[in-house]
Amino acid sequence: MDYITIAVAKGRIANITIKKLEENGLIFSDFKNSRKLIFEDDNSKIKIILVKADDVPIYVEYGAADIGIVGKDTLLETDCDVYEIFDLGYGKCRFAIASLKDFEYKKGKKLRVATKYPNVAKDYFNKKKEPVEILKLNGSVELAPIVGISDVIVDIVETGTTLKENGLVILEEICPVSARLISNKASYKSKSDRIYEIVDCFRRHMNENDIC
Known part of the structure; x- marks a missing residue:
């Protein structure tokens, strides 16, 4: 049986993914406290490769990995030719538009939008037919409206505390x-049979608050 390779976004998603696979009896014994980027379970013939979130769809599209696990935000921002086959339900957050409390939107006025996700922002405002100027930032976008370089931001929000x-x-x-x-x-x-075996592993251990 050939190995099936899974590209997983480093960090929180990788930690949850490994835990859920281990709940199904898979063993990646050297995962914790390791700087390795490739982990294998010889019995199930599953290989995990850890990559940056933005790179997961690229590894999958070009065949370096059979499947990948990454946030929907990355899929919306990139334009890779892959199949999205299952909502795993963890790593939940949301895309939102935010601004200062006293911001007043005037219909028809061109908005200046600061974001790490220019494609998501552009697509959203284009669908609403609202004129915008997109500022691509790599750091803390919350700062942009505070210092006056943008009217609003488009960002990922989990709790809203920041x-x-x-x-x-x-x-x-x-x-x-x-x-x-x-x-x-x-x-x-x-490898559809093997892919859906892995999907079933996740489905069996979804929490009651997970989305399906």
Whole structure:
């Protein structure tokens, strides 16, 4: 039986993913306290590779991994040719538009939007037919409206604490976000049985608050 390779976003998603797989009897004994990037379970013939979140869809699209686990935010921002096959339900948060408490939106006025997710922001405002200028930032976007370089921000929000501590409020929610399982298109055809065995592993151990 050939190995099936899973590209997983480093950090919280990787920790939850490994835990859920271990609940199904898989063993990645050297995962904890290791700087390794590749882990294998020889019995199940499953290989995990840890990569940056933005790179997961690329590894999957080009066949370095059969499947991948990454946040919906990354999938919305990138334009990779993969299948999205399952909502894993963990890593839940949401895309939202936020600004200072006293911000007043004037219909028809061109908004300046600061964000780490320019494609998500552009697509959302285009669908609403609202004119915007997108500022791509890599750091803390909450700072942009405070110092006056943007009217609003588009960002990932989990609890809203960071916004509140910086005097910002949510104006509008765009969409929910959670971890998704994606597949290489060729692998989906040639290894579909094995892929859905892994899907079943996650489904069996979904928490009652997970989305399905």
